[in-house]
Amino acid sequence: MAETWIILGASSSMARALVRRLAARGDGVILAGRELADLERDAADARVRGAAVAETIRFDARDPACLAPILARAEACEGTVSAAVFVGSMPPQAEIDADPGLIGGVVTDSFTGPARVLQGLAPIIEARGAGTVIGVGSVAGDRGRIGNYVYGAAKAAFATYLSGLRNRLGRAGGHVLTVKPGFTDTAMTWGIEGMFLVASPDKVADDILSALEKQRNVIYTPVFWMGIMGIIRLIPERVFKKLSV
Secondary structure, three states: OOEEEEEEOOOOHHHHHHHHHHHHOOOEEEEEEOOHHHHHHHHHHHHHHOOOOEEEEEOOOOOHHHHHHHHHHHHHOOOEEEEEEOOOOOOOHHHHHHOHHHHHHHHHHHHHHHHHHHHHHHHHHHHHOOOEEEEEOOHHHOOOOOOOHHHHHHHHHHHHHHHHHHHHHHOOOOEEEEEEEOOEOOHHHOOOOOOOOOEOHHHHHHHHHHHHHOOOOEEEEOOHHHHHHHHHHHOOHHHHOOOOO
16 A cells, blocks of 8 residues: 655655655655755655655644645545654753743744644544654653753653554554654754764664564664663652753
8 A cells, every 4th residue: 555654844854864765665755844945856856766756845833824735635645644743943942041932932843833733634544544653752852951941841742742642543553653862963953062972864764664664652763862861760850950961
């Protein structure tokens, strides 16, 4: 059965790496994002690599008007409709501390905007009895840190949403994979000091595909972040609040 993926935030480096792999196995891809000129080039590349369908569509997490065209395009797809979410924004915490008005944008980009689309796609997946949702969160959502606690809070909310969606779609033949990358070499992390054990977007994409084959529910990528975050979660709050991790 044909499978078409709607990729939200398709211009991110992690999304591009995954799209190349989906195209190579003959899946269809609909690249959704704000920079349509860039996405057109990525769609052309996907067609060369073998994508059954490679199109673009506008998506801005802060613009609810984007929802209807995306859902209409999903309804028109033949076969299985799946989705992958790579959307998010992380302004420096110091800027948010100085201007709390920025919080709404971070939450919309990282949680409510993507969730609004997935909420619309859920009935389509249920009706067809198949389909996968890949939600890219972050290890930052596992525990609030002084350096990015607003972004971490938004990703924590997104992870909880994905957990509930997994419960819902699993009853109808769908599947939801939550992905928690550690530090990854992307435009979002460019210039941030103190990063270590930085992974490549290709590594993240390979881990995602491996997890899909195994029908995993939640993964950390690279996998050693599962151990790191396990330790961080165990640190008592009275100690943790004094650390700068």
